[in-house]
Amino acid sequence: MDTRMTMETLTDAERYPTLTGHGRRMLQFLREHPHAPIFRNESGNRLTEEDIARVRAFDHEAQAAEVGWRSGELPSWLGGFVERCFAEVPFYRRYGSTPVDFQSLPTLSRADLSRDIAPFVPDTAAIDRLINFRTSGTTGHPLLLASHPVVAASYLSFHKRALRRMGIELRHGRGQVGVVLVGYQRKCFTYVSVTPTMDESGLAKINLHPADWRDPADRAKYLDALAPEVYTGDPIAFAELAELPLQTKPRALLSTSMGLLPAMRLRLEARFECPVLDLYSLNEAGPVAVADEPAGGHVLLQHQLYVEILDDAGRSLKPGERGEVTLTGGFNFCLPLLRYRTGDYASLDFRGREPVLAGLEGRPPVRFRAGSGEWLNNIEVTHALQRFAVPQFTLHQNHDGALRLQISGGGFQSEAIRRCMLELFGQGQSLTVEAVSHFDGKVVQYTSDLAGAQP
């Protein structure tokens, strides 16, 4: 490979192709504020005029579209989508002829995408506009995914849809900051940008870790100066954000990357006096669903994404039966998915035409053995702990049956958590509850050394 190509970097003109004086002033404000953090990277929206028109058109479609299908039926767009995949995508072309029966289609796994992403990119995708999204994951299958600036910008359409469900219409515009993406990691990709479809409102991706700031006290001063309409991040970053003496209040928080326990959501809602949305989002498919308590789970956000629940043998399960969340469709036209098994688990319920993911959990189920010898599914642990405002936790069962629960940011509740776990597992259960300052990013939440732990 030509090493010069790999070293190629972008200019600001390429990062922000349609930047006006207003946008330039916003970037300057975000970068050069006296309390600004150390921005370690550069990125941009990469959108041309033509792209912006495309993003706007997609947004209109996404806001107006109905999301869902009737139980036992397939959405009307699905047949055409499968035909296009077989015609245009090298990987699917190898399957042969389009099947009459959708459920006869082979399934895909993360390992397939991890092996080589190139055959999943349709013949129609322009190579010179490709961007990538990388994820190391926790499953041993790192991903390098193909995407496009229009796809990245279109995430906002689904955020808007999720926010509207909570009664929030975004109203920021020129001269204001729309969103701050917060992280709390030792190392984090940080940069500033503008959102052209919101009249070049500001976007900052920052790391709340003190190492990224000249003075940790600058964090609150900087964020108050930005006063973003929305914060996005994961529960760990939000736990840190909640500790800052902020004077300003966002209109919403969007939580992604890891599960948000209900008590943690309530704690954040009380702290910020705004709705906190728990998004189910994947690098492979973007924002899939948002938690909606009255609906009984996560409601779907994308109008061209079909969700099935499959068993281990790849059979489609009935509503209410728990299995692997499997996706077909999506808005990433550089990575159309046909029956992609996400590695996440839930059941699918229907409220009329609206499918709802109930009991959504990342990763395959793990069973834990209680003192009585009874096996408990990990979802029971999640349910038991949902009233605690814990940003993140892991549970491991040793060969000898002893349990080790590690919790971050909830040390003050250790005793109550212990009691709750013993109620679930029995008073004689050997249990260590350990408070840790933080985990290093995403972790495998439930693990066990016991044979029979994987049902």
Add this chain to the structure above:
Amino acid sequence: MQREGPILESLTRRLAETPEDFLSEPRIGTAGQVHVAAVVGDLLQQLDIPFTDDRLAPFFGADARRDRNRLAITLVLCWLLSDEWFRAAKPKSDELLQLLHSEAAELAAQAASKRFVADPDRREELARIALARLGFRPAGETVAQAQDRLTTLNSAERARVMQASRAAEERARKIREALVKKAAEESADKWTRE
């Protein structure tokens, strides 16, 4: 190809009229409807060819992504070979099973199964291949004519497939290169990160 077979058009017409049952999804694992091994077994019985169950092993399939197109072509061949003429011709067991397995696998690498029903050139190719592998040529053709026409059809398709495959590999290489460029790494704005 030493023996004269049926009129070619009778076979291509039969292919064009392949019933839905023979175009259904091959059963692999828990998916699909048609048990191809059972259909092959029925065909062998119909043709009075004795066989043991182990000869049917290649027609079960294990991986849908790898096997479904091959088995779908085997099904189309089963329909073709259940024609009255083949019953009378009494093909040899080994030649027949090789046609249904190895030849189907080679054809599967070239085209989707339904093209051998829908596309006139592919229908002719499949009919000629079936005859040739069983030692026949179309009625009214000399050996040279039959060989020449099969080579023309087959090599044109192979050339097309080779060219498409080279182009696909070249594009895949460019995609891999584009994705590891620093510019692609810089990504683009998403409001949320996973």
